[in-house]
Amino acid sequence: MLIGQVIDTNSAWMAEKLNELGIELYQITSVHDSREHIIAALDEAFGRVDIVLTTGGLGPTKDDITKHVLCDYFGTHLTDDAHVRAHIMQLYKDRPDVLNRLTATQWQVPENAEILENRVGSAPLMVFHHGQQILASMPGVPYEMKIAMEEQILPYIESKVESRKTKDKIIHKTLQVTGIPESSLAILLEEYENSMPESLHLAYLPKDGVIRLRLSSYGGLNEAEMEQWFERLKTLTADYRIADTDEPLEVIVGRLLVQKGQTVASAESCTGGKIAALLSKHPGSSDFYKGSVVAYSNEVKHNVLHVCQQDLDTYGAVSEQVVRQMALGARQVLNTDYAVATSGVAGPSGGTPDKPVGTVWTAVATPDEVYTECFHLGKLREQITDRACTKMLVKLIKLLQ
Amino acid sequence: MLIGQVIDTNSAWMAEKLNELGIELYQITSVHDSREHIIAALDEAFGRVDIVLTTGGLGPTKDDITKHVLCDYFGTHLTDDAHVRAHIMQLYKDRPDVLNRLTATQWQVPENAEILENRVGSAPLMVFHHGQQILASMPGVPYEMKIAMEEQILPYIESKVESRKTKDKIIHKTLQVTGIPESSLAILLEEYENSMPESLHLAYLPKDGVIRLRLSSYGGLNEAEMEQWFERLKTLTADYRIADTDEPLEVIVGRLLVQKGQTVASAESCTGGKIAALLSKHPGSSDFYKGSVVAYSNEVKHNVLHVCQQDLDTYGAVSEQVVRQMALGARQVLNTDYAVATSGVAGPSGGTPDKPVGTVWTAVATPDEVYTECFHLGKLREQITDRACTKMLVKLIKLLQ
Numbered sequence: 001m002l003i004g005q006v007i008d009t010n011s012a013w014m015a016e017k018l019n020e021l022g023i024e025l026y027q028i029t030s031v032h033d034s035r036e037h038i039i040a041a042l043d044e045a046f047g048r049v050d051i052v053l054t055t056g057g058l059g060p061t062k063d064d065i066t067k068h069v070l071c072d073y074f075g076t077h078l079t080d081d082a083h084v085r086a087h088i089m090q091l092y093k094d095r096p097d098v099l100n101r102l103t104a105t106q107w108q109v110p111e112n113a114e115i116l117e118n119r120v121g122s123a124p125l126m127v128f129h130h131g132q133q134i135l136a137s138m139p140g141v142p143y144e145m146k147i148a149m150e151e152q153i154l155p156y157i158e159s160k161v162e163s164r165k166t167k168d169k170i171i172h173k174t175l176q177v178t179g180i181p182e183s184s185l186a187i188l189l190e191e192y193e194n195s196m197p198e199s200l201h202l203a204y205l206p207k208d209g210v211i212r213l214r215l216s217s218y219g220g221l222n223e224a225e226m227e228q229w230f231e232r233l234k235t236l237t238a239d240y241r242i243a244d245t246d247e248p249l250e251v252i253v254g255r256l257l258v259q260k261g262q263t264v265a266s267a268e269s270c271t272g273g274k275i276a277a278l279l280s281k282h283p284g285s286s287d288f289y290k291g292s293v294v295a296y297s298n299e300v301k302h303n304v305l306h307v308c309q310q311d312l313d314t315y316g317a318v319s320e321q322v323v324r325q326m327a328l329g330a331r332q333v334l335n336t337d338y339a340v341a342t343s344g345v346a347g348p349s350g351g352t353p354d355k356p357v358g359t360v361w362t363a364v365a366t367p368d369e370v371y372t373e374c375f376h377l378g379k380l381r382e383q384i385t386d387r388a389c390t391k392m393l394v395k396l397i398k399l400l401q
Numbered sequence: 402m403l404i405g406q407v408i409d410t411n412s413a414w415m416a417e418k419l420n421e422l423g424i425e426l427y428q429i430t431s432v433h434d435s436r437e438h439i440i441a442a443l444d445e446a447f448g449r450v451d452i453v454l455t456t457g458g459l460g461p462t463k464d465d466i467t468k469h470v471l472c473d474y475f476g477t478h479l480t481d482d483a484h485v486r487a488h489i490m491q492l493y494k495d496r497p498d499v500l501n502r503l504t505a506t507q508w509q510v511p512e513n514a515e516i517l518e519n520r521v522g523s524a525p526l527m528v529f530h531h532g533q534q535i536l537a538s539m540p541g542v543p544y545e546m547k548i549a550m551e552e553q554i555l556p557y558i559e560s561k562v563e564s565r566k567t568k569d570k571i572i573h574k575t576l577q578v579t580g581i582p583e584s585s586l587a588i589l590l591e592e593y594e595n596s597m598p599e600s601l602h603l604a605y606l607p608k609d610g611v612i613r614l615r616l617s618s619y620g621g622l623n624e625a626e627m628e629q630w631f632e633r634l635k636t637l638t639a640d641y642r643i644a645d646t647d648e649p650l651e652v653i654v655g656r657l658l659v660q661k662g663q664t665v666a667s668a669e670s671c672t673g674g675k676i677a678a679l680l681s682k683h684p685g686s687s688d689f690y691k692g693s694v695v696a697y698s699n700e701v702k703h704n705v706l707h708v709c710q711q712d713l714d715t716y717g718a719v720s721e722q723v724v725r726q727m728a729l730g731a732r733q734v735l736n737t738d739y740a741v742a743t744s745g746v747a748g749p750s751g752g753t754p755d756k757p758v759g760t761v762w763t764a765v766a767t768p769d770e771v772y773t774e775c776f777h778l779g780k781l782r783e784q785i786t787d788r789a790c791t792k793m794l795v796k797l798i799k800l801l802q
Contacts, residue, residue: 001412001413001416001429002416002425002426002427002428002429003416003417003420003426003573003615003617004412004413004414004415004416004417004418004420004426005413005417005575005606005613005615005647006413006606007408007409007410007412007413008408008409008412008413008429009408011402011405011408011409011431012402012405012406012407012408012409013405014405015402015403015404015405016404016405016406017405019404019405024403025403025404025405026403026433026438027403027430027431027432027433027438027442028402028403028409028429028430028431029428029429029430029431030412030428030429030430031428032427032428033604037427037428041428044445059583059605059607060583060584060587061583061584061586061587061605062587062594062603063602063603063604063605064605095582097582097585098582098584098585100584100585100588101588102584102585102587102588103584120780141607143779143780143781143784146781172404174406181496181498181499181504182460182461182462183460183461183462183499183501183503183504184498184499184501184503185462186461186462186463186503187501187502187503193463201464202463202464203434203464204460204462204464204465205406205407206460206542212406214404214406216404246406266695268677272677272678272680272681272682272686272690273669273674273675273676273677273678273680273681273693273695274674274678275674276669276673276674276677276678276695277673277674277675277677277678279673279674280673280674280695280697281673283748283749283750283782285673285697286697286698289673289697290697290698290700290701291694291695291696291697291698291701291705292674292693292694292695292697293692293693293694293695293705294667294674294677294681294692294693294694294695295692296681296686296687296690296691296692296693297687297691297692299691299736300691300692300735303734303735303736304692304694304705304734304735333704333705334701334704334705335700335704347684348684349684378544379521380544380547381684383544
């Protein structure tokens with residue numbers, strides 16, 4: 001993380017799970033694989049919080065030092081653990097190549113730590129006690145960390161810290177709006193915000209043209225009171241609101257389609273399959289999503305989606321005429337009720353005075369009609385394509401609601 | 402970040418850019434939008450480093466407090482800045498709805514800060530001096546942060562801190578291997594690692610079946626010596642090495658295809674467009690990538706990719722027979738030299754004793770042949786589909802090399 005080769009996706013996931021248990025995540029700290037740095041971070045953390053969670057540094061290779069540093073920090077030493085050894089032998093029973101002497105160091109565990117089972121990996125899950133405080137150490141590989149947290153660490157924490165949790169639950173409720181600038185939204189909500197009690201907090205989370213408004217209660221309000229505050233927020237934002245939850249937009253699209261027994265497809269040029277990846281991302285997506293044609297070249301637009309070659313030549317790929325035919329073509333070829341289409345200049349090259357980088361033509365074909373719209377979505381490739389995906393999902397939600 | 406609604410992608414990007422300048426990122430800290438917490442983090446940071454970079458909390462809404470806290474911390478106050486005001490008026494000249502009184506607070510800046518231009522947004526970029534130390538504050542929106550860093554903050558830092566940088570450059574060199582367990586790789590490299598000087602560090606970064614091996618020199622070695630160490634590492638890993646750089650696999654695939662003047666397509670079931678999104682992710686991808694068919698339903702596999710209906714019925718969608726026809730179909734329909742195909746059980750439901758969750762059949766059609774292979778890629782939906790994408794890119798690299 002500290003040299004930019006890895007993005008920390010673990011922390012956000014862990015934060016969400018902890019919040020669900022009513023445990024506030026106080027700080028996220030990323031440190032070097034350095035003994036001094038880890039120890040300094042542990043000292044600071046134990047000065048702030050009841051529970052310290054660490055991820056990473058538990059592999060068998062030389063650069064992984066967490067287990068050794070924790071041993072020193074908690075004044076203990078490593079010892080072979082027969083139980084962990086049996087687990088690792090079983091884990092790699094079909095892979096004798098992995099059962100080498102470095103892997104054997106994985107069943108050495110700190111003598112004074114509680115060891116929890118890591119069902120899917122060889123690194124031990126370790127819990128240390130530091131007076132009334134707890135440190136839990138788990139692997140950094142996201143898949144392993146998630147299983148460790150859900151099956152072992154979270155239940156453990158819940159059983160041990162019940163009495164120390166804040167009495168009043170942390171409650172978050174989120175809605176999503178679009179079509180209003182953040183500052184205008186804040187003016188619209190000014191009186192509301194000024195009337196909020198101390199324990200209530202409103203956060204504005206803008207992304208790709210959608211603003212998530214998160215109302216958080218840190219004690220003091222019960223569920224019913226919180227519900228009243230959230231209802232007022234819903235009323236005030238009615239003109240711009242597209243969702244009453246924090247669900248990803250593609251999940252909302254899926255639910256609305258399943259409710260109607262309808263299906264969707266995409267025909268993508270500049271978004272290059274990103275809409276397809278979103279629509280197929282979550283379990284159950286085959287109930288409403290049938291497929292996509294990523295028509296990156298004009299040849300594919302013509303051959304597979306049957307876009308008229310003359311229109312491609314006359315108007316260019318980034319045009320109302322072409323996205324309209326892409327959407328209609330996808331709806332017909334993939335045999336769905338809805339189809340969305342995108343064609344734009346994602347850059348960095350390819351822009352013209354007429355159609356600068358960021359220009360994206362979009363279309364949504366419904367059972368009755370085709371809606372087309374042109375957007376200017378910024379200057380950076382990733383920003384442009386992400387925003388185009390969001391525009392399509394928002395349009396689908398509006399048409400389906 | 403601390404409640405899990407946002408993943409921190411900024412830090413990794415910033416780390417990479419700082420490293421390129423020879424500046425070591427010492428720690429990443431995420432704190433609450435709380436005055437006390439921000440101040441505590443600043444105190445700790447100034448006890449550790451020369452330069453503190455902060456992102457976020459600069460919007461016009463009530464939950465954004467960074468600018469106010471920094472004013473207090475550095476003992477200054479806000480004052481209107483005519484230059485920033487003119488910039489914001491220009492920025493929103495076509496959007497009168499944004500020019501409201503909250504936006505007007507954006508041109509209030511701390512009196513003793515240097516203000517750098519934020520070309521794409523309304524939040525001022527602020528630089529504070531703290532004795533010999535520097536704090537630079539910038540927006541948290543990734544696109545704005547990146548432009549701020551590249552155009553303003555990094556050149557500023559480079560001009561100010563030249564004399565304080567480590568004399569010896571930080572050098573990272575990375576290669577990528579596959580087909581060997583991490584522990585076996587470490588044993589293979591044991592003698593090499595033991596012979597490394599103190600200033601050299603080897604990191605193992607496994608992800609989705611590929612291990613990136615990063616060799617880092619923190620001073621003491623010149624470029625030529627570093628190159629020798631890296632060459633030795635290349636020789637030792639020759640049997641498993643698929644790349645001599647840290648480039649994303651899809652970039653390597655693209656370069657190899659462009660060198661040969663050839664093209665690729667994908668036919669995706671379980672990966673649902675993720676391979677398409679990777680192949681089209683980077684600028685210039687239209688030089689080798691023509692398109693994809695995401696055939697999520699069997700109907701699309703048959704209608705668009707011409708997979709034999711009887712084979713779908715007999716063998717099921719997740720079978721060698723079907724992926725072979727998907728790859729051949731995509732190669733023909735999309736008229737490319739290469740086509741990759743995936744069909745698997747991504748779960749969580751849909752697994753059978755014969756084909757449990759994680760089973761993925763893959764195929765690569767080349768101008769001469771079709772290669773098929775079945776993998777078992779784990780238990781979690783995202784893990785399975787990510788790993789399947791990696792398998793396809795690795796296979797393409799091997800066939801193209």
